[in-house]
Amino acid sequence: MTIDVPQEILDALTDVDMPRLPPETAPSGAVRLAGIEVPVYRAGCVVVGSGAAGLRAAVEMKRRGDDVVIVSQSAWGGTSACSGSDKQTLHTANTADQGDNYKAMARAICSGGAMDEDTAYVEAVGSSRMMASLQFLGLPLPQNPFGGTLRYQTDHDEVGRATSCGPRTSRLMVKVLAEEAIRLKVPFYNQTTAVKILTEGDRADRHVVGILVMRAGDRTEENPLGIALFVSGVIVLAAGGPGELYRDSVYPNGCFGSLGLALEAGVELVNLTESQFGIGTRREGFPWNLSGTYVQAIPHIYSLDAEGAEYHFLAEYYRSTQELASNVFRKGYQWPFHATRMLDFGSSLVDLAIYRETAAGRRVFMDFNRNPLPVSGDLPFSLERLDDDVRLYLGNADAGQQMPIDRLKHMNPLAIELYRRYKIDIAEQPLEFAVNNQHMNGGIMVDTWGRSNLRGCYAVGEAAGTHGVTRPGGAALNTGQVFGTRAAEHISASSKAKQAAGEDITATASAGIIALLGALHTESPLAVKSIRSEIQARMSDRAGIICDEEGVSSALIEARKLNAEIRNKGVAYGRAAEAVRGVQWRHMALASEAVLAALDFFIRNGGGSRGARAICDAQGESLPLAHSGPLQEYRFRKERQAHREEQIVVWLDGDEIRLSTRRNRMFDEGAKSFFERDWPAWLTGGIYDLEADE
Structure with missing residues (x-):
């Protein structure tokens, strides 16, 4: 038997055209900051990134009446639109031909450890709703004649929860969500790169007030780098993972993510040791x-x-x-x-x-x-x-x-x-x-609503560090949809994005622009090309699938030295486009040091081999064998069970990377909801824990 699929069907599932972006909304005004005439845009919420997760957040906010805009370095140019995300792992009625169990799915999602149990349950429960809503928007998920979803087994999936529209599954997701965002009149700002998060307040009171961007469309003689200001008290970071970290990478070119951007703003990251x-x-x-x-x-x-x-x-x-x-x-x-x-x-x-x-x-x-x-x-x-x-x-x-x-x-x-x-x-x-780097399982530390430690800052998709050590293949697509929706629900419940921000943040923005320009020097000996080569070679050669304590430690020393040089000498640029890349590679250098610091911390504290990497050690308990004989060079440490129960937290304190550990959040599988008791918390918004943001 041979499957005979007409060519036009194959073409439709392979050549997925994306919608044309609507005309951009003009700025609300301009202000002179740090000697530059800067256009000012105002919004209730700024979503950074136009992939599947960011689009879901924007669509759900707009549906709830929030004032939301999307800024994107390159619309339809990220991993979900361009990379090999060919499946979505979901709770499906057809699983194992006998239905599924949300608690069992949650256990499978977090089975590798270093993951919050409540997050895994949120992802499992939310998956049914995500699948149904994507189908409603037109995503052609395959079914059998009885309406059951066709599914198959994937990575770290012993049951068979994956489904697929073919190799362009994630691009098709982006397409239907983009069409919905455009239909709802969500403003898009393309060729717009977020370069600095602006905050005010101190310690627990520190909060987002806006974000600086560089925009090709806003370059003028007065403003040659196209610096623009978005005033907003709420941002959603959805710019994907740090694809440029590795030389050997399956990410599309130009995927920088937002880890360095977040670190610089004081946002805490978690699980940076975990990749795929x-x-x-x-x-x-x-x-x-x-x-x-x-x-x-x-x-x-x-x-x-x-x-x-x-x-x-x-x-x-x-x-x-x-x-x-x-x-x-x-x-x-x-x-x-x-x-x-x-x-x-x-x-x-x-x-x-x-x-x-x-x-x-x-x-x-x-x-x-x-x-x-x-x-x-x-x-x-x-x-x-x-x-x-x-x-x-x-x-x-x-x-x-x-x-x-x-x-x-x-x-x-x-x-x-x-x-x-x-x-x-x-x-x-x-x-x-x-063998390539494909996905960052760590990222920005968030709660079950997508909130980071910085008030007003949310993270969804690969930017959020929710995955733990292992995850079923395709679970990342589902997670982005679930948390895009969760963040939107929380933002809407807070009423902080119902209308465009009206605050005057000129002093804060001016200081931010001065700091931004201070990191760029036309005469610096540090060129983007050399920074890129150094970071990518170091990460691929000493922080790939094969690691050892000495190699990671020496790589960390070199990464610290590079960041010190960048702070002292800045990054060189010629044209305006090179200035944007200069900022991004400064952020990538910071993210690289953070990853290596977390990995060094893990190994020095007895961390063993799991998920992404083999931690090679001459005294290691595990020895791979080959037909040609024992592979002594690749003897590796076993994972310690205690490390499954915790996560490594990373943050920037001045110029220093700091690290600590925290226990995984638990989920009580025996707890049961009771309608009359729990309904009032839904009606009054008590489920959103809004007091934590006050």
Whole structure:
């Protein structure tokens, strides 16, 4: 049996056109600040970022009558619109063919530890509503003839809660939410980069009063950098993750996130040690995760050296052809690298092998026109000689075709169509790939309403550090939708964004502009290109999937030195666009130091291997084995159970990164709601805990 999907359907799910932005609303006026004529925009709330999470927050606020605007560095240019977010993990009535359990889903979401149990439950309960509302807006989530949602198993998901519209799932989400935001007349400000959060007050009374941006549309002779002021007492940070941190990255180019921006404003971050790494195509071409059916088709994986000699390198790691092929397949739903899966000849041994080939200067490829070559001395590849879970899956999918490309065409023709759009025909040529950084699981520390420690500042999507150590693949898309809605509900209940802010913050804004300009020097020896190269090489080489105490410690010392130099000498720029990048790389340098400080703190306090990284140690308890023998160089520490129960908090105190730990928030599964008792808290807004903001 072969799936015969008309080309026009494949095209519609692959070529997703985004809506045209409406004309921008003019500023309310202008004011002279720090010697510059600065346009002033006023809003009840400013959402920073135009991805799926930010759009959801804006749409939900606008529906509730709030005055909200969206500022975006590049509308439809972020990870949710451009990257490989191909699934959404949800509570579905069709799960395991017998319904689902919110508490069970919450336990699965936070099973890796270092995550708040109440957050996991909020995400689980909210997922049904998010799915239904996205379907209402037009997201074509697939169903069976009885209305059940089609689902499948994904990373860290033993039940099968993922569903998908194909490889462009997240882009389709952005499309329907953007169309709704435009229909509701939410103002957009594109080519607008947030560069400084403005605050007033002290300690517990410190609160947001506005945000400085750089806008191409506001550049004039009087204001060559296009600095503009948004006056607002509420901001929602939804600018995604720090994609530029790593050289080896599957993020689209230009994804800086807002961690440095937040640190600079005194916002506390959490879980910066936790990221996701996995196989994907390089960002120099078309960055995309190679999970799901790309590897479940079981292509041949090989490497080439500088002379073009080919290496069947996985045969050095696995003991049999069956073991090798089965673990390539398992990368489909065990996509992220996880240290423990390097043991017992598991699927992350594939990641380690690819990492080592790349480090040795070889290029790694997938060939969909060849089945895996045999392990030396063993039988050739056969669909009849695969592990039971692999044979069962391929059997259920009717994927018994002889060649990987035919299995891929049958199971997921969209996977082939997607690369063709970027001039890569994987039906005809091998696909080059590597192990890349893909997602930041940590970020801004928030409560169950998306509030940060800075009053008036919320964070949603990948900007928020809600994920813990592991998360089911696709859960991040759901989390952004749930917390975008939660933040909007809380902001609306506070009534702080019902109308545009009218405060006079000229003194604060002037001081902010002086500080901003003081960090940019046309004559500085520190150029954006050199800062970028230094940060990305350091992060990829010493804070990727393989780490050790000495390497992380020395990387942290170098990161501190770079930030000291930036503070003393500023960042060089020529054109105005380079000034924007200069600010962003200053923020990225700060975020890099924060990540390394958290990782160094974790390792020095006995932190072991989990989630993103293997912490290598000659005295480590865990030793990966390969067909060629023990991999002594990669002996690693085990995770300590106590570290699952806490999170590392990071903040900036003057010029110093500070760190502490806090216990995970708990959720009482035995607690029960009672209608008559609990309804008044809903009616009066008591559920929002607004007193904490007063």
